[in-house]
Amino acid sequence: xxxxxxxxxxxxxxxxxxxxxxxxxxxxxxxxxxxxxxxxxxxxxxxxxxxxxxxxxxxxxxxxxxxxxxxxxxxxxxxxxxxxxxxxxxxxxxxxxxxxxxxxxxxxxxxxxxxxxxxxx
Numbered sequence: 001x002x003x004x005x006x007x008x009x010x011x012x013x014x015x016x017x018x019x020x021x022x023x024x025x026x027x028x029x030x031x032x033x034x035x036x037x038x039x040x041x042x043x044x045x046x047x048x049x050x051x052x053x054x055x056x057x058x059x060x061x062x063x064x065x066x067x068x069x070x071x072x073x074x075x076x077x078x079x080x081x082x083x084x085x086x087x088x089x090x091x092x093x094x095x096x097x098x099x100x101x102x103x104x105x106x107x108x109x110x111x112x113x114x115x116x117x118x119x120x121x
Contacts, residue, residue, distance in 0.1 A: 010034075049073075056080075 012018065015030030024033070042048065055066035056078065063078045 012030040012034050017027045018024070018030050018033055019027040021028060021033060028036075038048070049067065049071075051067040051069050051071070053065050054068050055064075057064040058078060062074050062076060065073045065075070065078065067073070
């Protein structure tokens with residue numbers, strides 16, 4: 001069972017090319033990677049529930065997950081994947097996310113190409 005408040009995939013759904021994921025030597029677009037992962041999870045029996053997990057009881061052999069709509073699920077194992085939050089650098093243009101990507105690889109590439117512009121030498 002996978003729970004997600006809106007869409008499964010998190011930050012990767014908003015990412016363009018993912019260059020460093022194993023099995024994709026030429027890279028893959030973030031949304032395509034997440035779609036492949038969702039399909040694989042479903043193929044092996046994962047049930048997708050689009051609701052927040054609002055309460056967890058993780059003691060004992062049977063774990064309990066309660067969702068925002070009040071549904072209660074039980075499992076012998078629970079994997080917590082909380083997602084991530086972007087770290088802000090407080091630089092010009094960051095609020096618009098137009099200049100500075102959040103991925104370290106993309107940020108380094110953008111900064112490198114920005115610094116190579118003739119006006120900045």
